[in-house]
Amino acid sequence: MTWTVHTCLITLAILCVWQAEVAETCSCIWRLPQQQFCSADVVMKAKVLGGLKVGKTKHGSLHIKEYNIKQLKMFKGKCTKINTVSTFTSSSLCGITLKYNTEYLLSGSLRDGKMHVSSCDFVRQWDTLTDSQREGVVSQYEQGCGCKIVHCYSSPCAASSSAECLWGDEATETKLFGKRTTGYTCTMKSDKSCAWCKNGGKNCIDLKDA
Structure with a gap:
């Protein structure tokens, strides 16, 4: 009986850990790049220059990190100049890691006047985009929004x-x-x-x- 109870407790502990891991996994609704483009507040080509200090959200509950960027081309959005983009530090919250000195296509939302990106957004290294994707962000995607x-x-x-x-x-x-x-x-x-x-x-x- 003792062995059975012990086994059950171990099984229960494993299930609890598994459920916690599942609960912390980033979950995105799968969308085509054009759908991601159309739903984004801002879409641009930018070069990531480096990282800034890690901070907290306005409410102080979630940690974020910021990247210093050089805006190269704006494809969507009325913002005249964006110098930084933020993302959550945790991948379980759909945070992403960007490489320094690398050009990206960045799409995301505006929060309190700042751009936020996540793994649910259309974020790609610029040199990995297909010709049709580049043509899409430059001139085609917006025609179908x-x-x-x-x-x-x-x-x-x-x-x-x-x-x-x-x-x-x-x-x-x-x-x-x-x-x-x-x-x-x-x-x-x-x-x-x-x-x-x-x-x-x-x-x-x-x-x-x-």
């Missing part, structure tokens, strides 16, 4: 309005979305309908092509 990208989790899948672009993984692959949209962006056309397009909206995948 009035559209809605709908994730399909089963097949068949159909758009509920002309202002939607369908997207799915391999399990729901059709001619309308998935791998076929590589290099395309969800774009609002002149008639206010949305479709996967490239080359500035000149080449589009229309529903009638399915």
Whole structure:
């Protein structure tokens, strides 16, 4: 009986530790880079120069770290100048680590007039972006911010309005979305309908092509 109780206590302790680890894991809603671009307050190209001292949030409960940056190009946002970006120190709170003397695409939110970034945002080293991603942030993504990208989790899948672009993984692959949209962006056309397009909206995948 003593051995059984001891075993149960050990098992319970392991479960408690496991639950605590799960509870502290960063959780993000998976989104395409274009969706991350459209939902961000600020998107820019910047060079990370170094790190600043670690501090606390305004309410003093969560620790943050700041990076000193050189703003190179603003793609979205009305801020004239941003010299620092902040992120949580803990990865469990979706904090990220940036490399010094490295150029990044940074997207994030504005909090109390300061830019905040996380692992849920579109943050990439600039030299790792694909050509279509660079074209997207420079000129294409914003054209589709009035559209809605709908994730399909089963097949068949159909758009509920002309202002939607369908997207799915391999399990729901059709001619309308998935791998076929590589290099395309969800774009609002002149008639206010949305479709996967490239080359500035000149080449589009229309529903009638399915």
